[in-house]
Amino acid sequence: MPEPRFNRIAVIGLGLIGGSFAAAAKKHNLAASVVAGSRSARTLEQGIALGVVDDGSQDLAKAVQGADLVFVSTPVSAMGAVLAALRPGLAPGAIITDGGSVKGRVIDAAREALGSHASRFVPGHPIAGKEKSGVTAADADLYRDHRVILTPTTETDPAATARVRAIWTAMGAEVLQMAPDYHDQVLAETSHLPHLLAFSLVDTLARQGDSTEIFRYAAGGFRDFTRIASSDPVMWHDIFRENKAALLQALGLFSDGIERFRQAVEQEDSDALMGIMTRANTARAHFLAMNGRTSYTRAQHSGDDTIMTDSAIHKGNANPTYTVAPGGQLAGRLRVPGDKSMSHRSIMLGSLAEGVTRVEGFLEGEDALATLQAFRDMGVVIEGPHNGQVTIHGVGLHGLKAPGKPLYMGNSGTSMRLLTGLLAGQAFDVELTGDASLSKRPMERVAKPLRDMGAQITTGNEGRPPVRIRGGQSLKGIHYDLPMASAQVKSAVLLAGLYADGETSVTEPAPTRDHTERMLGGFGYSVRRDGATSAVTGGGTLTAGKLEVPADISSAAFFLVGASIAPGSEVTLPHVGINPTRTGVIDILKLMGADIRLENQRDAGGEPVADIVVKAAPLKGIEIPESLVPLAIDEFPAIFIAAACAEGDTVLRGAEELRVKESDRIQVMADGLAALGVDHEVFEDGIRITGGEFGGGEIQSHGDHRIAMSFAMAALRAKGPIIIHDCANVATSFPGFAGLATHAGLNLEEA
Ligand SMILES: O=C(O)C1=C[C@@H](OP(=O)(O)O)[C@@H](O)[C@H](O)C1
Numbered sequence: 066m067p068e069p070r071f072n073r074i075a076v077i078g079l080g081l082i083g084g085s086f087a088a089a090a091k092k093h094n095l096a097a098s099v100v101a102g103s104r105s106a107r108t109l110e111q112g113i114a115l116g117v118v119d120d121g122s123q124d125l126a127k128a129v130q131g132a133d134l135v136f137v138s139t140p141v142s143a144m145g146a147v148l149a150a151l152r153p154g155l156a157p158g159a160i161i162t163d164g165g166s167v168k169g170r171v172i173d174a175a176r177e178a179l180g181s182h183a184s185r186f187v188p189g190h191p192i193a194g195k196e197k198s199g200v201t202a203a204d205a206d207l208y209r210d211h212r213v214i215l216t217p218t219t220e221t222d223p224a225a226t227a228r229v230r231a232i233w234t235a236m237g238a239e240v241l242q243m244a245p246d247y248h249d250q251v252l253a254e255t256s257h258l259p260h261l262l263a264f265s266l267v268d269t270l271a272r273q274g275d276s277t278e279i280f281r282y283a284a285g286g287f288r289d290f291t292r293i294a295s296s297d298p299v300m301w302h303d304i305f306r307e308n309k310a311a312l313l314q315a316l317g318l319f320s321d322g323i324e325r326f327r328q329a330v331e332q333e334d335s336d337a338l339m340g341i342m343t344r345a346n347t348a349r350a351h352f353l354a355m356n357g358r359t360s361y362t363r364a365q366h367s368g369d370d371t372i373m374t375d376s377a378i379h380k381g382n383a384n385p386t387y388t389v390a391p392g393g394q395l396a397g398r399l400r401v402p403g404d405k406s407m408s409h410r411s412i413m414l415g416s417l418a419e420g421v422t423r424v425e426g427f428l429e430g431e432d433a434l435a436t437l438q439a440f441r442d443m444g445v446v447i448e449g450p451h452n453g454q455v456t457i458h459g460v461g462l463h464g465l466k467a468p469g470k471p472l473y474m475g476n477s478g479t480s481m482r483l484l485t486g487l488l489a490g491q492a493f494d495v496e497l498t499g500d501a502s503l504s505k506r507p508m509e510r511v512a513k514p515l516r517d518m519g520a521q522i523t524t525g526n527e528g529r530p531p532v533r534i535r536g537g538q539s540l541k542g543i544h545y546d547l548p549m550a551s552a553q554v555k556s557a558v559l560l561a562g563l564y565a566d567g568e569t570s571v572t573e574p575a576p577t578r579d580h581t582e583r584m585l586g587g588f589g590y591s592v593r594r595d596g597a598t599s600a601v602t603g604g605g606t607l608t609a610g611k612l613e614v615p616a617d618i619s620s621a622a623f624f625l626v627g628a629s630i631a632p633g634s635e636v637t638l639p640h641v642g643i644n645p646t647r648t649g650v651i652d653i654l655k656l657m658g659a660d661i662r663l664e665n666q667r668d669a670g671g672e673p674v675a676d677i678v679v680k681a682a683p684l685k686g687i688e689i690p691e692s693l694v695p696l697a698i699d700e701f702p703a704i705f706i707a708a709a710c711a712e713g714d715t716v717l718r719g720a721e722e723l724r725v726k727e728s729d730r731i732q733v734m735a736d737g738l739a740a741l742g743v744d745h746e747v748f749e750d751g752i753r754i755t756g757g758e759f760g761g762g763e764i765q766s767h768g769d770h771r772i773a774m775s776f777a778m779a780a781l782r783a784k785g786p787i788i789i790h791d792c793a794n795v796a797t798s799f800p801g802f803a804g805l806a807t808h809a810g811l812n813l814e815e816a
Pocket residue numbers: 405406407479550551552553554556578698699722
């Protein structure tokens with residue numbers, strides 16, 4: 066990292082932005098002296114009196130003399146004249162940067178005004194502000210946890226860019242880099258257009274006959290929407306003029322949108338209205354989550370931007386750490402959230418069905434919500450989720466529309482792989498992207514058989530996301546022998562098979578979860594099942610209906626293990642899905658000696674469910690039968706904790722698939738077990754764990770939800786506290802885990 070410290074910083078234009086830059090430079094001791102240039106003697110006096118700058122001059126060329134960094138924060142329209150005025154005073158090596166909200170025109174102005182010095186001009190834009198303005202509002206912490214966009218051009222000296230980056234970083238900002246045109250387009254859409262609309266709405270109402278009367282009744286909605294119409298008209302006048310082209314383009318897009326809305330209102334088109342608003346609702350939460358790199362649910366449920374401001378995120382509450390005190394026991398009747406695999410499939414099949422599908426028990430976790438958002442992005446009207454209820458207005462197998470942008474799948478492998486299959490036979494092109502973890506996971510396993518069917522799919526580096534699918538291909542049915550036991554690959558091929566000519570069949574090397582096959586049947590689509598083979602014939606239709614998603618056995622697994630290992634525990638987990646392709650965890654724990662009983666077994670919409678009763682019991686180590694591996698594939702992190710508490714050795718082999726989940730679950734669990742002092746040996750395809758007493762320690766969950774929840778349960782038997790980092794992704798599969806676990810008796814604190 067280059068040195069952020071300068072000898073002398075000159076700030077030209079001492080308003081909120083410039084004053085805050087000067088104050089931050091002084092606070093963090095980033096320069097031996099900080100001086101200002103301003104046309105206003107009063108501003109300079111105030112700046113010096115407030116201690117924001119050490120000295121100042123009304124003569125800009127004089128102000129920059131001897132400075133090795135010049136920060137220009139004058140209105141964008143004045144930038145050319147200001148740069149020309151200060152140029153004669155510039156030291157040869159001085160770096161110049163700015164804080165203007167428009168970049169293209171500022172770069173042109175700098176080129177002209179600075180001549181040969183233009184290569185040391187680093188265009189920048191801090192995304193921070195307040196309603197207050199002027200040097201009296203200067204705030205040394207204004208930029209902390211805010212973003213700064215730098216837009217160097219090909220002419221910009223990279224060393225100068227690196228030093229500007231370093232000073233912003235030292236002020237606590239997060240620095241992003243992008244092309245100037247892209248910056249101007251993005252800002253036109255996300256900042257300039259909303260300001261224009263706010264000014265316009267207030268002006269329009271103010272022009273009405275009796276505007277005072279109207280404003281008297283204007284309530285919170287008006288105040289919220291028009292807050293930014295209190296911004297400085299001179300500054301916005303400049304911005305609108307300087308970014309004219311991009312703003313006009315954004316305005317055009319908006320006009321189309323408002324026209325669609327107008328027509329929907331006029332024609333009383335409820336579907337269109339609900340479509341616009343439900344898409345907007347969740348798209349907003351989705352964007353906030355992506356921008357904040359935090360959980361989607363947190364963004365959605367906050368309903369309040371302030372929770373999502375960067376400063377809140379960096380306080381750590383968006384990616385919490387769990388601190389779990391040792392000991393305790395679990396008790397109670399604990400309803401865990403809906404099954405993730407079935408929730409994904411309910412959205413997919415409901416969207417492709419004819420008619421309206423109502424889902425109960427839907428998992429309101431990040432992964433399932435990513436699937437839901439993807440279908441909204443493809444034009445499906447989906448109401449909810451509200452308390453697990455979702456209403457999907459199916460569009461039929463051929464009713465999806467091209468999304469306007471890549472579909473973001475967050476952390477969810479199931480979403481990306483199943484959608485790759487389902488989208489292989491659509492008429493439009495589409496790109497699927499994901500978060501850092503998903504971007505490392507193998508996608509060729511689905512791309513390859515789909516290509517055999519005639520799909521055109523490309524994957525990124527080393528077969529990883531993004532996945533790009535070219536539409537308009539005609540698919541033909543194939544037979545595919547799965548090279549690995551994967552329900553995701555099986556499902557992807559079967560879903561593509563709905564669009565293929567003839568029969569598509571898949572044979573699996575070992576049984577894997579069969580929710581796709583069962584749910585297709587539930588939607589009236591015939592699936593031929595013959596031993597290890599499942600097959601569908603393209604060209605049918607799916608018929609909408611009612612669907613009930615039971616509680617997720619993969620989420621229940623943490624409590625099955627927790628209650629088994631903590632003496633004195635007894636919990637009941639009601640209404641859990643016990644599909645035989647998912648119950649490996651129960652079989653394995655029972656082989657280890659666990660006391661688990663299934664009560665009240667019944668059928669819920671084609672899937673078996675039961676209330677599961679677990680009592681603490683002494684566990685012993687076992688060799689886990691390889692046949693159970695695919696049936697407990699997501700539960701191994703929890704099972705490893707049971708093994709650490711069992712007497713003797715537990716050995717797992719044949720589980721290499723664990724290495725390509727949200728994290729390398731063999732290695733990440735081994736690292737965590739090592740941190741607690743649990744004896745173990747890692748194999749390429751598994752692990753040996755020797756049970757016994759273990760201590761507390763710090764765990765890196767690597768953003769893997771199941772690692773975090775498993776080690777939380779380990780605290781029930783640890784001798785010291787367990788601190789688990791990076792727990793935001795627990796919300797991908799188990800929103801509310803910390804609350805439910807605490808309620809059950811775990812001594813967990815989330816911070
Ligand atoms: O089809 C599904 O819903 C899933 C299949 C499994 O993945 P693989 O097919 O990669 O084993 C599992 O790990 C995942 O959590 C959900």
